[in-house]
Every structure is written in structure tokens, then in C-alpha cells.
Amino acid sequence: MGKNTEKMDYPRLVTELPGPAAKAVLAKDNRFISPSYTRSYPLVIKKGQGVVVTDIDGNRFLDFTSGIAVCNTGHSHPKVVEAITDQAHKFLHMSGTDFYYSAQSELAEKLVSLAPENDDWRVFYSNSGAESVEAALKLVRYHTRRTRIISFFGAFHGRTMGAMSLSASKSIHEKGFAPLVPGITHVPYAYCYRCPYNLKYPACNAYCVDWIRDNLFKRAMPPEEVAAVFVEPIQGEGGYVIPPKRFHTKLKQLCEDFGILYVADEIQTGMGRTGKMFACEHFDIAPDIFTLAKGIASGLPLGAMLAKSEIMNWQPGSHASTFGGNPVSCRAALATIEVLENGLIENATTMGNYLKSSLNALAGQHRLIGDVRGIGLMVAIELVNDREKKTKAIEERNAAIFSAFKKGLLLLGCGENGIRFIPALTVSRADIDKAVSILDEALTEVEKG
Numbered sequence: 001m002g003k004n005t006e007k008m009d010y011p012r013l014v015t016e017l018p019g020p021a022a023k024a025v026l027a028k029d030n031r032f033i034s035p036s037y038t039r040s041y042p043l044v045i046k047k048g049q050g051v052v053v054t055d056i057d058g059n060r061f062l063d064f065t066s067g068i069a070v071c072n073t074g075h076s077h078p079k080v081v082e083a084i085t086d087q088a089h090k091f092l093h094m095s096g097t098d099f100y101y102s103a104q105s106e107l108a109e110k111l112v113s114l115a116p117e118n119d120d121w122r123v124f125y126s127n128s129g130a131e132s133v134e135a136a137l138k139l140v141r142y143h144t145r146r147t148r149i150i151s152f153f154g155a156f157h158g159r160t161m162g163a164m165s166l167s168a169s170k171s172i173h174e175k176g177f178a179p180l181v182p183g184i185t186h187v188p189y190a191y192c193y194r195c196p197y198n199l200k201y202p203a204c205n206a207y208c209v210d211w212i213r214d215n216l217f218k219r220a221m222p223p224e225e226v227a228a229v230f231v232e233p234i235q236g237e238g239g240y241v242i243p244p245k246r247f248h249t250k251l252k253q254l255c256e257d258f259g260i261l262y263v264a265d266e267i268q269t270g271m272g273r274t275g276k277m278f279a280c281e282h283f284d285i286a287p288d289i290f291t292l293a294k295g296i297a298s299g300l301p302l303g304a305m306l307a308k309s310e311i312m313n314w315q316p317g318s319h320a321s322t323f324g325g326n327p328v329s330c331r332a333a334l335a336t337i338e339v340l341e342n343g344l345i346e347n348a349t350t351m352g353n354y355l356k357s358s359l360n361a362l363a364g365q366h367r368l369i370g371d372v373r374g375i376g377l378m379v380a381i382e383l384v385n386d387r388e389k390k391t392k393a394i395e396e397r398n399a400a401i402f403s404a405f406k407k408g409l410l411l412l413g414c415g416e417n418g419i420r421f422i423p424a425l426t427v428s429r430a431d432i433d434k435a436v437s438i439l440d441e442a443l444t445e446v447e448k449g
């Protein structure tokens with residue numbers, strides 16, 4: 001038992017997994033739900049509170065996924081629930097595309113006050129991450145009247161046609177859907193396996209950005225035709241890849257030199273996840289446009305695309321969405337930001353450092369752990385199969401996540417062989433001790449084979 005965990009009443013497993021009630025849901029799900037979803041284990045949630053998830057059979061789990069980096073304030077935070085309930089009693093929908101209501105403009109004012117550098121931003125609302133990216137893709141073409149776009153190997157921007165075309169983290173996402181949106185070129189990200197100079201951590205000096213300037217722009221891609229670069233400040237689905245600061249500095253300079261817009265996808269990194277409201281702040285970068293979703297409304301569907309005012313110069317009718325900026329979601333977002341600003345962002349830094357040091361200590365005991373990395377509560381380990389850390393332990397990664405589930409800890413993978421740790425920003429030392437001790441048991445089991 002971890003040093004802080006003596007009084008915890010979770011995780012607590014009372015049936016085999018999946019339990020009988022869960023099995024009934026799984027049977028119906030298997031029959032009626034799209035087979036395109038990617039579930040790693042059979043969790044059927046009934047209730048969530050803070051970092052604790054209770055399943056339909058009464059089993060209690062410690063949640064280190066927060067619904068894929070969404071419930072940053074913890075499951076069903078009372079302040080968020082209160083705002084949602086209050087708004088639900090007033091009105092649920094009136095379409096902000098055609099009418100006005102104060103929650104939309106209040107939230108926009110708040111988001112703009114949090115945006116980096118200048119306060120002359122405007123907000124477009126959507127319902128999801130992919131839709132926010134899609135909106136940014138349309139806007140950069142509209143504003144610049146240029147057609148080409150740069151994005152990165154390892155990137156994930158969503159699954160609609162445009163967002164998918166920008167992505168390059170797993171080819172399965174794109175298989176069967178060609179032709180994709182034309183004009184998008186993928187280039188190496190920092191530490192990329194496609195590094196044009198074959199450099200890896202720690203030798204990486206972000207030469208891949210020089211390569212865009214010195215090779216791509218000279219030989220294949222006229223820079224004056226490039227509308228934008230889409231970039232995740234830290235790659236998420238691609239494997240929690242944290243680039244060196246100079247990667248973003250050089251990239252921003254490149255954009256400025258050629259009048260190219262710098263679009264930061266903060267959908268996974270934003271809303272306090274990394275210990276700052278937006279991850280760009282770690283790199284001292286002020287993007288021209290940035291996209292948000294996931295943690296913005298603690299679980300209600302909402303996305304936002306923020307652009308500097310002179311850039312968001314499209315005409316009425318250019319872009320809109322019936323549900324985007326729904327009043328209930330906007331109220332949930334306002335409450336979310338209030339809660340985040342009330343100590344949770346600092347907690348992400350403190351607990352993130354504690355989590356990383358605990359995982360580093362665990363790495364000394366497990367041959368499978370090849371790397372521990374992260375900023376704030378966006379943390380991952382990489383599982384490898386050899387001392388040189390070259391062979392990715394993909395099956396072992398999947399087995400470790402499944403084993404942790406069987407022991408009451410909810411985790412998710414990232415990249416080919418990573419496990420990510422993205423608990424709510426309310427997480428405590430006791431929760432982290434418990435999670436690390438369960439991971440320890442899971443890895444021991446997998447290592448025994």
C-alpha cells in the first residue's frame with residue numbers, strides 16, 4: 001500500500017470484470033453500436049465523482065483517463081453541475097448562429113482574456129475538437145486565399161475529413177477514406193522517426209524546421225502558397241512528444257518570415273492540463289489561431305476556435321453550426337474555468353511533478369519502462385523490450401493497461417507503445433501513490449509473462 005493511501009475506499013472491486021450488469025450492456029453495445037470505436041477494456045460507467053468511477057456492478061475505479069483528458073475538474077464537479085442545472089432550467093437551446101444569449105459572449109470574453117499576448121481575438125464555437133480544427137482549416141484558407149497547409153507526422157487533429165487529412169499518427173485512421181483534402185504536406189516533428197537528419201533525443205535541435213525552409217520550400221512547396229502550419233504544442237495521440245522549446249520558436253519564426261499562420265491545436269493540451277491554461281505558454285509562443293475542446297466544459301460537448309480579429313475576417317454565412325456554443329455547454333465552460341483558476345492549474349504542476357518522480361522511481365524497478373515524460377498532468381511512459389530501448393513493447397503495453405483495469409486503475413495508451421496518465425487536476429498524492437502501486441503490480445505481472 002502506498003504511503004498516502006491507507007484511508008482510501010477506492011479502488012474497490014466487488015465482482016469479476018466485467019460484472020453481470022456490465023456484460024448485458026456489452027452484449028447490446030456489440031449488437032447496435034458502430035464497430036469503429038476503440039475500447040481497450042470493458043468498463044461500463046454508472047457514476048463518476050472526482051477521480052473515482054463506479055461501474056454498473058458497483059466496482060470502484062481510480063480514473064487516470066478523465067474521459068480522455070476531458071474531465072479536468074474531476075467527474076461531475078459540483079460547481080459545473082450547478083451551472084448546467086441552472087441553465088437547463090432556463091433554456092436548452094436557441095442557436096447562437098441566429099440569435100443572441102449572454103453565455104456565449106461571456107465565455108468568449110473570458111477565453112479572450114486568457115489568450116496569449118494581445119486581447120484582440122474572436123471566438124468561433126463548435127461541438128468538438130475535430131470541428132474546431134475544421135473551422136480553423138476553413139478560416140486559414142479564407143483569410144490568406146492560399147491553398148497549401150503544413151502539418152506533422154505523429155499529429156492527431158480529429159476524424160472529420162479536413163482534420164483527418166491534417167493528421168498522421170496512425171494510418172488506420174485514414175485507411176479507406178481517400179482522397180483526402182488536397183494541399184496538405186506532412187513534415188517531421190521534433191524527435192520524429194522521420195527526422196531528416198536522423199537525430200534523436202537529446203541531439204534534436206529542431207533541424208526539421210530548417211529542413212522545411214532549406215529543402216521543402218526551395219524544392220517542392222512555394223512558401224507564398226502556404227496558408228498555415230497546424231501544430232500540437234505537445235503531440236498527444238502521437239505519443240506525448242514534448243518538443244524542445246526551439247522547435248516552436250523556429251517554427252513561429254518561419255511562419256512570420258513567409259506570412260504563414262501558426263495554428264496551435266490545444267485541444268488536448270489546453271484548459272490547465274499542463275500546469276498552464278494553454279501549453280503554448282510553456283514555449284513562449286503566441287499563435288495566430290488556436291483550437292480548444294476536450295477539457296473546456298468538463299464533459300459537455302463544446303469546442304472553440306480563437307483567431308486574432310484581423311484574421312477572423314470571414315463574412316456572415318461563411319461558417320456556423322446549429323449546436324456550437326450551446327448555452328448549457330457555455331455555462332459549464334464558464335464554471336469549469338472558474339474552478340480551474342481556483343488552484344487546480346497549480347495542482348496540475350505539483351501533482352504532475354510528483355507523478356513523474358514516482359514513475360521515474362518505478363522505472364528503476366521495471367525493465368519495460370523505457371522513458372517517463374510529461375508536463376503538468378500530461379504524463380506518459382513508454383514501454384520497450386530491450387536495453388537499447390529500440391523495440392517498442394506494444395503487446396506488453398496493451399497487457400499492462402488491461403491488467404491495471406482488472407486491478408481497479410483506468411489508463412489509456414498513446415502512440416504505439418505509450419501509457420498516458422491524465423487524471424483530473426483535482427488528483428491527490430494518495431491517488432498517485434495508489435495508481436503507481438497498481439501499475440507496479442500490473443507491470444510485474446506482464447514482465448513475468
Ligand SMILES: Cc1ncc(COP(=O)(O)O)c(C=O)c1O
Pocket residue numbers: 128129130131133156157158159232236237265266267268269293294
Ligand atoms: C490534439 C487533438 N486535436 C483534435 C482532437 C479531436 O477531438 P474530438 O475527438 O473532440 O473531435 C483530439 C482528440 O483526441 C486531439 O487530441
